[in-house]
Amino acid sequence: MASSSSYNSPCAACKFLRRKCLPGCIFAPCFPPDEPQKFANVHKIFGASNVAKLLNELLPHHREDAVSSLAYEAEARIRDPVYGCVGAILHLQRQVQKLQKELDEANADLWRYACSEIHQTVAGVSLPPPPPSPLGPRSTEALPLPYQRPPSFEYSPGSNLSSEVVVEGEWAHYSPPPLQLPNYALPQNDNPSGN
């Protein structure tokens, strides 16, 4: 990551903030001048001073990843001002649950057909239970996720309106926008987070 705090190329942050990009600018390595929207989004949601504080608390080799994740969160929040990244988490949780159910059903079908052949040839033998899922014995209720959705936190189009609330205008039928965020791949070495 070449520093862009040269005299002829301020970083995207300093350009946005209309200030001199000094050598050692904390934003320069992570906000190159050719990605102005990245800083604009991050600044809109978090604020430049909060981002600087966050980055100052991290080791230099963690800062690029931190900025990537902040930019991802900022973009999610701009697209969906109500749920932000949490909307994506809820959507993915439901996908995981659905897939787990399909996988359990497919395994059960496979086991049932396999056992039916045995049953046909050996009369009176009761079918054994299907083997545990290859993904592990967890159930859909035991997903190890830190976000426990409160009962009122329904994520589905139109369901976040209380039946007692009368809303008019453009927010009357708010539904979270279609998810268009790219996959977020953690780096392979997956450094421990924090300082």
Added chain:
Amino acid sequence: MNSTRCAACKYLRKKCPPDCIFSPLFPASDPQRFAHIHRIYGAGNIARMLQKLPAHLRAQAAESLSFEARCRIEDPVYGCVKIISQLQQEIFMAQSQLAKTLAQFQVFCNSLSIADPQFQHAAEASSSFIDQGPRSNHL
């Protein structure tokens, strides 16, 4: 008139007006919640974001912001994005496993249908599942 200040006004050491935007969302009983949000986003940014939303959506917005702030404090590098990445991985693994299981099922049914025509239907059904192909992980 609020007889007690909300958690935000208490934290910011100012008067809590009757129309305080934070008051319904950050009760004094949970001061830590506002402290976390303020640390990551700043009170001004939060107020601005909430003001742009209609009143009936602000509670959910505050809840999701609070969650994201907590995740960022616990994991300053990745925040809640790590959860998204892990879920995407889980989905990919589950889809791969499902495709593998359906392929095994089809092989099994094909071999049975040769021996016994009553399994022909099962072989055709699993074949149509596999033909759909793996779904994209793209959100």
